[in-house]
Amino acid sequence: MIGPVDFGMAMQREGDFLCIGSGVLAGSVIPGSNRLVFSGPSPVWDGFFVSTMGGAALIWDGTGISFLAIGGRAAKPSVLVMAGRDGQYPVVRLVPVDVEALWRDDGGPGGLYSLQRHVFERLWDGRGTPRVLATGPAALHTAMGAIGSSKSSQGKLTAVDCWAGRGGMGSRMLQRHNVCAIVYGGDYEDEDLTDRAEADGYFEERFSKNMKLVDLEATTKYRYDPKWSSGGTFGVNYSSLSDMMLSFNYRSVAWPRHERLELWKRLVKSHYLEQFNEETIVPKEQAQCGEPCPAVCKKLKDEFKKDYEPYQTMGPLCGIFDQRPAERLNHRADALGFDAIQIGGQLAWLMECLHEGLVDAATLGLPERAARPRFAPEGFDPVRDSAHNGELALSLLELCAAPENLLARGMRAAARALGPAARDRAVYLSNGPDGWMVPNQYWAPGMFGPQSIMGKYYVHYGMEFLPPRELGKKSAERMVAELTTDNAGMCRFHRGWSEKLWADIVQSHFRSIIDYPGHHARLARELHRRGAPEYWESARIEEIVHGYVREMFDESPGDPVLADWARRFDSDRSAAARAYWDEMRAGIAEKMAELGG
Incomplete structure (x- = not known):
């Protein structure tokens, strides 16, 4: 078990859990290594999902806990308090609250922000400054509820809010487990990579530049x-x-x-x-x-x-x-x-x-x-x-x-x-009989592909034309790379260097020998087997892909493969769109079978 996605997958095999965790380099000097990872069954996608939140694992690291699994259900809507002190693991308790009253009781924007402020100011009993993970009314009444958390500064909450937005994990936490918020913190110290000279050495060896310069460029x-x-x-x-x-x-x-x-x-x-x-x-x-x-x-x-x-x-x-x-x-x-x-x-x-x-x-x-x-x-x-x-x-x-x-x-x-x-104007991706996801906002066909986790960047979303089977293969490769990033608790904004170097840093610092590419290929294959993507239910998505093919053909009219797809879409858009989707799916399956591990 390398990281929080592994933990989430393992706990899903055991039962009905929402899992939260940090990567192996959390608390280190490596930039971008403090992303907090949420995983488990998604009430909106209707399948296993991974959602991440920037920066929130730095304070999490102070609890001394790598992974947390939330199971069962509190008797009343409650705040989970994880308060560490004196270098020990945190004391954990549930505090029942009138969450709907707290959502209303605010002179400002109310909702999630009001609950977060109440928890931050009144329920923390540990050392130092905590971090709060909060939900809003959408988590109680819909499957689209996110988990939000504001950065604090000098003992006060700021306008810098971070989100585990995708996948409805806030709805999962509140509706299934009756936990409306979590507050955590502590002063536990473990053996993090805090030697900047050591960290610089890894970057110098790979890029001939120190860590700060490489990360600034990336x-x-x-x-x-x-x-x-x-x-x-x-x-x-x-x-x-x-x-x-x-x-x-x-x-x-x-x-x-x-x-x-x-x-x-x-x-x-x-x-x-x-x-x-x-x-x-x-x-x-x-x-x-x-x-x-x-x-x-x-x-x-x-x-x-x-x-x-x-x-x-x-x-x-x-x-x-x-x-x-x-x-x-x-x-x-x-x-x-x-x-x-x-x-x-x-x-x-x-x-x-x-x-x-x-x-x-x-x-x-x-x-x-x-x-x-x-x-x-x-x-x-x-x-x-x-x-x-x-x-x-x-x-x-x-x-x-x-x-x-x-x-x-x-x-x-x-x-x-x-x-x-109305349905033909609705743009969502389908998973199983009821799951759905609004795609990310790029006019790129990879964003509409048939993969086990969508609504994230587990796809190839370049706008250049690729035959759909080749596009499917590249999306499968990107899924492995992005899974590795999430399982590392790394922010993908640093992927310019982290995809090349993260595994080497971990291997060297912890003196471990792990086949990281093989491990994450196996993880991707398991997710692929579990996935249940359905063909597009909306004519609008067929229009989106048709329009994309038309645009690419206008730019490259001499490409025979592109010309053939343009002709097929112009002749029978629905039939061409179905064939395009099937080709993407075949490419994904072929690449998953080819991956090592």
Whole structure:
């Protein structure tokens, strides 16, 4: 058992557990090594899932505990307190709380933030500063609940929040185990890699540069990239995506390139991105996640933290191109404790359904005369129309958290109930009869592939064209690499060097001999065997892949394989899409069989 993903898989074989753990280098001087890893059955994906949170393993390391398995169910909603002192393992206790009252009792944003502050200020009885893992109302009423945690500074919580967002692990923790929050900390000291000279030696040997220089280069995108005069996932992605940016619930994939480019220039480059650069990048409003790290990837404006995918799904995908309504929508989704990507994808779908008149407002729980979204680029005013769409999205967001509302059951269930026309606009990946996942926000077919864990980066998401079988093989290879990163408790923002060096550091420092590639290939194969991906249920995903093939063919009309796929999609899109999906699946299976270990 090398890391927290191994532990989660092992405990799933034993019973019904939510597992939390850190990597073998947690607490060390290695940058990015303090990611906290959550694993177990996902209530939204309906299969084993891995979700990670930046920086939270640094304080976790002080408990002296590597892995924690939560089983059974508390009699009442409770906070799990793990308080260490005097270099000993923590005293563990459950404290019952009126969680719904705590979600309401706040002069600020309420929800998850209110619960977190109550736990941080009133329930900690250990030494030093703790870290709190908290849930919001979405964890109680939906399968889309995340686990959030804010970094503290000088004994106070900050606006720098980190998330184990994907997979509904907050819903899992609260609904299955009746644990609404965890607070932990301690002063236990183990034999971490704290000798910077030793660490530098590994980097010098491999890269002929010291650790700091290598990591600075590897994390350029997340700090500040002079190529784009911006930084962070928001700044660099919106600077570079250009006409390949997705908007208006993916309707943009059917538009000509010049129209998409004009939309990006007018609404994003000259407004949404410009606001971000002026308000965040120029004044260097940035922070770390909770561990010493040169990436300073947390980009801020006041209490709002700006990341690409939340501000994409609850931004352009919802027809919002202005920071103010995007901030309000994202912050409210965070207070409710939603997986931002999951709920953003659902909101974008509902916005299109209302725009097209496919669903009555009253059916969703809105007033019968509710205004429709502004959901086309022609004449779109980035301030006025974004504000209009933002208010409507906020109303829908509250309905998605209401336990009696159909929308709280998630997009796949709601799409079935609302009929074929609505379902064909819904963009989600299916697993088994009920599992679903909003894909990551890149117009790359690997993001829509048939793998055992989706909604993360366990795929090849480059935008270059690959025959789908070859794409499947590359996605299987990426799954092994990303699994290794998660099992190491490493942040993937450091993957530029960590995929090459992490195993060597561990082998040398701990004087171990382990076949890391073989070990993680076996882990990937087991997950592959357990997976139950279903073919796309939505015509919109077929449109997304068709549009991608068309774009690639326009760029490379002389490629015979690409020309054949373009012809097949133009002739019979549904048949071609099914063949494309089957080829990806075959490639994944072939590569899984070829992997060593």
